[in-house]
Amino acid sequence: MNNSTQSQPAAIAAHLSNVSRTTVIELEHLSVRIGQKPVLTDINLKLKAGEVTALLGPNGAGKSTLLKSLCQEIELEAGRINIHQQPLTQWDRQNLAKSLAVLPQHASLTFPFQVHQVVEMGLYPLTLSQQQGEQLIDSQLEQVALSHLKYRSYPTLSGGEKQRVQLARVLTQLAQSDKPPILLLDEPTSALDLAQQHRVLKLVKSLAHEQNYAVVVVLHDLNQASRYADRLVILQQGEVVSDGPPHEALTPATIRQVWQYDPIVVNEPGQLTPLLF
């Protein structure tokens, strides 16, 4: 019951005072239109290093689109994006890749690479010796608990195993970052079993809190989001409707408004945020 001390107010406050939290991503008046449809409207966000930010919202709210605009996959209609105080468009791609990595919602690798070769692709922007590279690959595979599948052919893996391999690849990419690394994860737990979901979210949280990563993660499970994220940003039809620490941002009223769903709220003793069903 008490292994969740980190999410208690005192722990949060201690954490806040310990880490100097630099802003790593700034979105100013960001709007995106796909065809005629406005997908994102006037988004303003400042995301900080050392924090896990969960991006929540119903299907089609624009979560993936927001991540895509952060990695220049989508043209902006208006607004500005700064990464480490520098406009996104002025970044050299290879330099940016060292400190910003993206796990897409869907991966489409069909060629029969072995698992370690897929993770090895994460080394592309880095300058490591062969030996350092191999060590890094091994340690990343261990982090996602896939060391035993190192030589398996990627297309033969299960959906969840594939997702974890891709996560290991993305983490590898950030190993040499000279600034607080930025990690964008689009539904990293969608194919994982319960234990693996918690394992991945724990990993992500420790990266933020112990290694000063800035993590933006799209999630659908509100309970997990409240438990592992420091901050929730809730999108509805392309607009930010709620933003703040879990217990403030996610109220039954918000859930009713955003998801049109009436949640059952269970208050668990010792937990700051209630459980929702």
Next chain:
Amino acid sequence: MDNRRWLWPCLLTALVITSLMSVSIGPLQISPSVSFSAVINWATQIDIGSVAPHEQLVIDQVRLPRTLLALAVGAVLAQCGAVMQGLFRNPLADPGIIGVSSGAAFGAAICIVLFPQGGEYAVAISAFLAGLVTTLVVYRLASSPSGTSVVLLLLSGVAVAALAGAGIGLLTYMADDMALRDLTLWQLGSIAGAQWHYVILSLIALAVVSWQFNRSAKALNALLLGEAEARHLGLDVDKLKLKLIVLCAIGVGISVAATGIIGFIGLVVPHLVRMMVGPDHKQLLPLSAILGAALLALADIGARAIVAPSELPVGLVTALIGAPFFIVLLLKQRSKLV
């Protein structure tokens, strides 16, 4: 994974043996040891003896250029095939199947028929340009951000090849007898009558293409993840694609100018290599070059031997082997097609 190291010596040995066979076999039988000495004589320009002058002449003038041309073109086509498969993210891409060879042949034919005084280099250049245009057109037609659909790719290839074929057909009506013979040869693919300047041109193409492809091996691996993912890894995807397309056009264009359309090498060879070492381009490209060289030299030996003392066009032999192989691959992919 590193238990595949045996593959290198195996393939290299196969390459040497095939090359030696290719130099020895023909209407004038020369023993392998004699032809080996003859090749050494030729390479060092020092007479180490034991080779009769007429044998030396046959090897210098006929067998050696022919063998070298087969090796160079085989290595180029196999690598271009491997790269196109990476570029299209589709293991069925091949310069012949997607119509690039036909396009290049059309370019060569234009030059042969309409500008007969242009010379071999003009033929090679116009084959390259036409090959480049064809590759770009097929790429535009068949690719989407999420990859390339097999159906679209093959249909684009059919359409482009039909267009190029019609163009070549039209040109045959305008051609004089000399050019007509050349054209027929081009469409079937032949290494007979290899000329030294084409050998040199092909070897240069081989050097350039192999060097640049191998420098892009890691990037090609990353590209297989998907274009967006490759961009996230810091790759300039558009630049990479353009570079690879131009290099493929150079490789295929010069090969077609030198030997005509030789199909399926670019399909069969990378596929076999992938079965042995997997899809990693760091291994796939050099091993494809070696196996491609050996396989085309072997096919050329077949072309000479099957109906001796007459000869088959080598394109016929590669098609005889390659087409059934292609059908098997299609059957394996059938579940994905529907």
